[in-house]
Amino acid sequence: MSSNPTMEKLADQIIDWARKEGASEVAVDLAKSRFIELERRDGQLEKIREASSAGLNLALYVDGRYSSHSTNDMRPEALEAFVKRAVPMTRLLSVDPFQGLAEPVLYEGRSDVDLQILDSKHSDVTPEARQAIATQVEEGARSVKADIISVTSGYYDSFNENLKVHSNGFSGYEESSDFWCGADVSVNDPSGKKPSGWDWVGSRTFDALPSPFASGVESTKRATSRIGQTQLPSGTMTVVLENRIAGGLLRHLLRAAQGAALQQKQSFLLDKLDQKLGSEVFTLIDDPLKVKGFASKHFDRDGISAKARNLIEAGVLRSFLIDVYYGRKLGVTPTGGGTSNLVVPPGKRSFDELLADIPSGVFVTSLLGGNSDTTRGDFSHGISGFAIENGTLGAPIGEMNIAGNHTTFWNQLVEVGNDPYLYTSTLTPTLVFEGVSVSGA
């Protein structure tokens, strides 16, 4: 694994300053990043944005008390003064017996697998190459026959370095890069509405960036597909969630699995461990070591060594998301508080095969607002998409909602597709639910 000696020296210096002021334990996170963003609109470069950033996050444990601090004023004299002010401030807080760095045993067993999240040639990308990609996206968008109002295409890349050092023996460094391009396209609808569509694709290395032209084509196709939107009557029906949006509902489900929600009794998943939460086709894996993943990492924010875990196994809840602090409060072993790459293992059939078997229902391609109650599990979301009629897609529909409760909804999942969406850290395929409450006209 690589390292950055300048950052490591600074981290040691910060720990030293804090210890001299009386901190018993210290956690230091140093981050550096650089990004470039281009935006083209209607045939010309409209915006460029570029900068480098650096920052410190500092956690202090002083006489049984805890506080955290962040700054981006990295002048050495400013940093020293910052640390020297932070330590005495911590002494004014309450003693909290549950706060403290992770037990060093949790740091053990760190994988040394190459996650392939860094393009070693990231700094070789030229301004001309970036411009060319944004231009190709726009050309793709304009290659589709449509009454286009506006095409905004873009390109983004970044390089990030993170160093984490804990005073009880943890040290970890990650560096990563990412590259993105895509477009937003608006088209005219005879009704006076101006429907839009977007598509963005990304990769960890520049050479792996998928076709910019194809992304532009997809953006315009998605916009034109919205022309003539109508509303269906309310009813209970089959709901198919497109792969790119299914992750949104999963994220709401997982909010209730957080240690803080459980300990604060704000979770409909309380006492549900090892119980059936969904149908047998529902499996969910958190995989931090996924090669080239957008959320891949060797350790989590507590320093716990990352490993893949089954959160839901054939419908049974197998793991909560418990960090070190809430693990101590709940009296359980921490499992890791955050998530990384969330993977719903793909099923056997393609989207078209799934669709062919559905006599009627809705195919949801976008969620508009909505929320869920983490305490009880009730949810309600605005949707738009397409009617499903006799195994094919019908008219675009919108101004509708889906509603349900997470404790029953995932039992209504009857099949998952073989088509995970790739440009996100929530890799869900198409999901098919039966008997969902849909409101419309």
Place this chain on the structure above:
Amino acid sequence: MQKGYFDTNFGLSDELLRAVMGEAMSRGGDWADIYAQHQQSTYVGFEDDIVNQANTSIDLGVGIRVIAGDQTGYAFSEDLTPESLKAAARTAASIANSGAKTAPVDLTRQALKGYYDTDYDWQNVELEGITSLLDQINAKTKGADASVARVKVWLQSSQSRILVVDSDGWVSFDNQPLTRLFLTTVMEKNGVTQSNAYNVSARDGMSFYTEARVSRVIEEALARTSILFEAKDAPAGELPVVLAAGSSGILLHEAIGHGMEADFNRKGISIFADRIGKKVADETVTIVDSGIDPRLRGAINVDDEGSLPQSTKLVENGILKSYLHDRISAKHYGVAPTGSGRRESFRHPVLPRMRATYMLPGPHAKDEIIGTVKKGIYCISFTNGQVDIGGGDYSFYVKNGFLIEDGKLTAPIKDVNIIGNGPESLARITMVGDDFAMDEGGWTCGKGGQSVPVSLGLPTVLVSGITVGGAA
């Protein structure tokens, strides 16, 4: 003359600012601005009867923007040395290529009105003052009802100093305080758990937290939680919706506010593009977006590109009047900026944004409005909303409400999303109440990856039909 805040603390002298501006304009941009920001924030969280989270943060940097025609070059630097600032200015300048030379200008300080206390400094507030307030709120909330199982309360405060210098030579300095108190309560009754929250926010100091306001926060959080035990499933389908005075202003924010931000209209992609001067609502409907209502979370003394704020009428007596402009869109439309150019921080270029969006009161009494509805819902509190700018569909999530049956409020309802179409819903506002209330909650608006604090307000309003997302 006395040295300014950024000169004293970070060496941003007039001489350096002029030199950086010279670099920014060196390739012939039409206009440029330098935006310096120093923000100091504190968060104190109280859980399980103790302070369990305390965080301080410092964010410092300078953003440099160069405009050439419709093009924007943007760069920022967190390192305020002359070399770094000049390098950032050259990066931003690379968008321009006309070669036109601009003579350096003298810097002139712009006088600002004070819509909040610019001498206040949260950095001078003792931490013990905050922890003892939270301790008190925790104890009172727990003591108020035996069914309270958990209490979490946090207080956030920030002090943001900003300096905007533009290539015309105008210099504006503002010192913006902001605070928010958030109380979450969890109650247990007969083995069932419910939770809810209430929060308040303002551009104000510790004196915002009066005994009366703190008591109201506790009462509202408890009342909004305990009523959930009796709540029934909301209905599904298109129904008349009565929006309670106050935070229902989220309707305006989503249904019309975003669509009136002029960047979307300049590009022709808003559903409101080309509708200025047209009738969009009943003549009792007047909607404003204001930056000048004292101490509101959405108030500003100057916008983030140096324009003075105003109260802008979006809709007056039912007629669409004005978009919300930043400098770029104002130039495009040949009008004066409305003081709506805002940014999340020095890292971001300016966009036209809302400030405090609200509707002026109308002729009807609240009970009269509810009395006209045979079957519908009454919405009281909200968590979030969203809009599709081009299609015009918007939605917001109702946390607390009631069924209306035969003109009366009956069973409480909870957790239901409502979705409508902006122009259609505006046209369906059939009654406007005389009971205007500004919401005191801490709303944050997201757009283009940037978050800014905003405010909302509304009198009681009847919308004759919107799609309610309950159980079908």
